[in-house]
Amino acid sequence: MADLEPNFWIDVEGDVVAQLVDHIVLLACESQVRFAERFGGVAWVGDLSEPPTFTFHTDPPTLFAPSFVGSTSAEGSWMWGWHNINQFTESVVAIANTVYGNGEQLGITELTTPLQPLDPDARAAQGLPARTDVATQYTLLTQALSLDPAPIWFRSLGDSPDDQATFILRNDAEFSLPPAGSLSVNRTLTEGLSSGLMTDHVLAVHSYAARREGIELDRADVDRYDLRCADGTVTVRFDDLRRISAVESTIGPETVGPESIGAEWGDG
16 A cells, blocks of 8 residues: 555555554544644634744644644535645645545555545445544545654644534644553553544554554564553453454552453454
């Protein structure tokens, strides 16, 4: 798949969108929590002229480079950023263009259809996958393709709560994740499961460990991954449907868990 090496492995015969979501969902969950802790409630202003910036009024101000993903409307539709009816500069829509390019290369209609309904039945009627929470899944797959080490998104509201423009923000110098710790990794796994966005849990955990600074991955057994951090180890066990069944954290000599969670989580 274009533009994805060396961080991706994709089964092009499967659901590529779901796989891309799995590739990023845990890292994105962790990054978004940290972003909210630092910038939640902070006044901001966006300027999409050249050079485009989103400025958060911290002391001193923090500037991010925005990339436009797409937008939802009160009429219940999604429009991809690469359609670019607002004539944003190339840097603002570059990652959206990457989404289009990969969709075109692989023949993925939903990545090359500029305007599409959000309602699952309406999508199915148009020959599109009947996904739920389309905007979130499309934002995540765009984050996966961006290769950002700390992927975060930001939604700007329009005239109604359903009018939302979604941007990816990046400033590696001002916003990054600290080296992973066993408790934060455990918490991230739990939050990722709670999101309901993970399809292939093995792929999601493997990709998270491969991308996340401070994690050394050890595939201890066919149904067990050990995620080794500087302060301890998080052991993740999977059932025969590739779902997480238990998570156990060891911090130095102490162990937190195991927490049996497989009964609560489906495979969607």
